[in-house]
Amino acid sequence: DIQMTQSPSSLSASVGDRVTISCRAGRTISGYVNWYQQKPGRAPELLLYAASTLQSGVPSRFSGSGSGTDFTLTISGLQPEDFATYYCQHSYKTPPLLSFGGGTKVEIK
Amino acid sequence: QVQLQESGPGLVKPSETLSLTCTVSGGSISSYYWSWIRQPPGKGLEWIGYIYYSGSTNYNPSLKSRVTISVDTSKNQFSLKLSSVTAADTAVYYCARQSCSSTSCPPGRPPKFDPWGQGTLVTVSS
Numbered sequence: 001d002i003q004m005t006q007s008p009s010s011l012s013a014s015v016g017d018r019v020t021i022s023c024r025a026g027r028t029i030s031g032y033v034n035w036y037q038q039k040p041g042r043a044p045e046l047l048l049y050a051a052s053t054l055q056s057g058v059p060s061r062f063s064g065s066g067s068g069t070d071f072t073l074t075i076s077g078l079q080p081e082d083f084a085t086y087y088c089q090h091s092y093k094t095p096p097l098l099s100f101g102g103g104t105k106v107e108i109k
Numbered sequence: 110q111v112q113l114q115e116s117g118p119g120l121v122k123p124s125e126t127l128s129l130t131c132t133v134s135g136g137s138i139s140s141y142y143w144s145w146i147r148q149p150p151g152k153g154l155e156w157i158g159y160i161y162y163s164g165s166t167n168y169n170p171s172l173k174s175r176v177t178i179s180v181d182t183s184k185n186q187f188s189l190k191l192s193s194v195t196a197a198d199t200a201v202y203y204c205a206r207q208s209c210s211s212t213s214c215p216p217g218r219p220p221k222f223d224p225w226g227q228g229t230l231v232t233v234s235s
Contacts, residue, residue, distance in 0.1 A: 031217030036154075043203055043225035044154065050218045087154055091211045091219035097169065098144075098156040098211065098220060 004088055006101035012109040019075040021104045023088035033071045034089045035064055083108055111136040113204050113226035121233050127191040131204030131226055138162050138185045142207035144222060145189045147200040159207050160187055194233045201228040
């Protein structure tokens with residue numbers, strides 16, 4: 001397995017803050033990551049795919065970047081509805097495996 | 110708009126087989142991949158496996174010996190069976206549509222999961 005390590009595991013922030021979440025692969029991966037948002041008691045929802053493409057309907061304050069081993073999710077101007085847990089996700093061809101990062105919980109300061 | 114709904118027993122005894130079904134509505138199950146993903150209480154997400162509408166499957170190596178995923182295109186459903194369950198299998202189980210397989214996706218673009226079902230909690234306890 002290639003571990004996808006997210007950092008931090010949790011953070012406290014205020015409405016209006018800029019928040020950055022990191023996802024790091026244990027070795028260089030050939031492609032990109034997807035990002036999901038999960039609110040308590042709800043299923044995850046796709047936010048961005050292929051590192052930086054916004055899923056339809058997702059606000060533009062969410063953005064993603066990265067390649068190689070390091071990927072970043074940024075929320076520019078945190079809104080009350082953004083307090084949630086965020087997961088990165090990748091896949092591997094050999095063996096075929098889909099993998100999630102451990103998650104980053106964004107809490108209200 | 111495609112919607113997914115999981116169904117099945119919420120309580121399973123240790124050593125028995127967990128069985129869940131995902132019903133797809135608002136669209137056809139054909140021409141897509143379909144996955145099961147689980148989340149133990151308070152923990153992160155774990156991909157279990159996927160099935161193509163044609164019946165080909167791929168499972169997480171850590172669960173492969175205990176997992177069977179099947180599809181019934183006539184009912185627009187796919188199902189999960191997990192055998193010899195223990196308390197460690199207690200989790201919310203989600204079904205999700207998967208955009209492509211690890212080997213069929215465009216280069217550099219991992220499969221994405223969208224949409225997801227609401228999830229169903231399965232507790233393993235005697």
